[in-house]
Amino acid sequence: MTRGSAAPDHAGHDHAGDDHAGDDHAAHGHAGQGHGGHDHNHGANANARQLTLALLLTGGFLFVEVVYAFISGSLALLSDAGHMLTDAAALALSLLALWVGARPADARRTFGYRRAEVLAAALNAGALFAVGIYVLVEAARRFAQPVEVQSTPMLIVAVLGLIVNLISARILAGGQGESLNMRSAYLEVMGDLLGSVAVIVGALLIRFTGWTWVDPLLGAGIGLWVLPRTWALLRASVNVLLEGVPRGLDLDALRADLRALSGVDDVHDLHVWSVTGGVNNLTAHLVAPTADDSLLHEVEEVAARFGIAHSTVQIEGPDAHAGGGAALHP
Incomplete structure (x- = not known):
């Protein structure tokens, strides 16, 4: 953690009009972050190849399945x-x-372009949620008015889909232990593999029993399985876009741990948000009689415990606002 001359502005955190005393200190920390791009790019090329192959298989077969x-x-x-x-x-x-x-990052995108992922996720989640609702409505209609189902093409395509999912899962299995990003992709494919198995079972039941009601039942079941995951993705995306506190992070516990540091009298203007999923940031003002490198190091350790990758902390003296400076609100 190094000291700077002033605490930088972050989008969504307006400190305009704050009157700070001349002995205030600003500190910036990168808890657990590798610099030079080595950690970020480790295995990226291999993961990109795996994801590209799985995407080509899944996207190509998606067209066949819809037809x-x-x-x-x-x-x-x-x-x-x-x-x-x-x-x-x-x-x-x-x-x-x-x-x-x-x-x-550049002069216009100081955090880089990582939030594009969140924007795409929000748009996809909204569209997919609408698809899930449509499937449930159509299932209810077919229970009331059964539709003839051709089990043979249904069975053939479902078996082909199972094969595609098995191949995709095998491709992604090697990288799913390296990152949450790859892990989520692997779990998505495994979930679709189970969906293919359900369609195969449905096709066999219709073929040998004539129970056409099995088809809307399975369709509704798959739709109900997809909707909660889609809703969770949409909710998480909107939370990031609104710069909400990252899910699973206890802001009160973080505030208490910062206040418990030796020499810290108070903590205010505490903000924690994500640029994108898993990349958490913190800004805070700490009131302390003195500031030294040991305190800054302790702040960095607290941030790391809460999974915060980047922290910006301003340390103020107890009388920083005495004499009529603009008040800072927690």
Whole structure:
């Protein structure tokens, strides 16, 4: 953690009009961050190749599945295609995260371009949530008015989909232990693999029993399985865009730990937000009689415990605002 001459402005955190005494100190920390791009790019090329192959397989088969869903009249197959669309979107976002994350910050984008991933996630989540609602409505309609389903094309396409998902899962398995990004992509494909198994079971039941109600039942089941995950993605994306406190981070506990540091009398103007998923930032004002490198190091350690990668801390004397300076509000 190094000292600077002033605490920088961050988007969404306006300190205009604050009157700070001349003995205030600003400190910046990068808890746990590697510099020079080595840590960020480690294994990125291999992961990009894995994601690209999985995306080509999933996206190519998605087109086939949609066409045959309409040919066969299978809602379960169409619902599984919607689920495969979520997988393709997740793979594309994971690949985008690697590409965009490699772009350096510039004079107009001081945090870089990583938030493009969040914007894409919000748009995809909204569209996919609408698809899930449509599948549920269509399932209810088909329970009331059954539709003839051609089980043979439904079965063939579902088996092909299972094979594609098995190949994609095998491709991604090698990198899923390296990062949360790859792990989420791997879990998406595994979820679609289970959806393919459900469609195969449905096709076999319809073929040998004639129970056409199985198709809307499976379609509704897959839709209900997709909707909560899509809603969670949408909620997380909106939280990042609104610069909300990252999910799972206890702001009160963080404030208490900072106040408990030796020499710290108070903590105010504490802000924690994410530029993108998993990249957390902190700004805070600490009131302390004296400031030295040991205190700054302790602040950095506290931030690291809460998963905060970048921190900007301004340390003020107890009388920093005595005599009529503009008040700072917590």
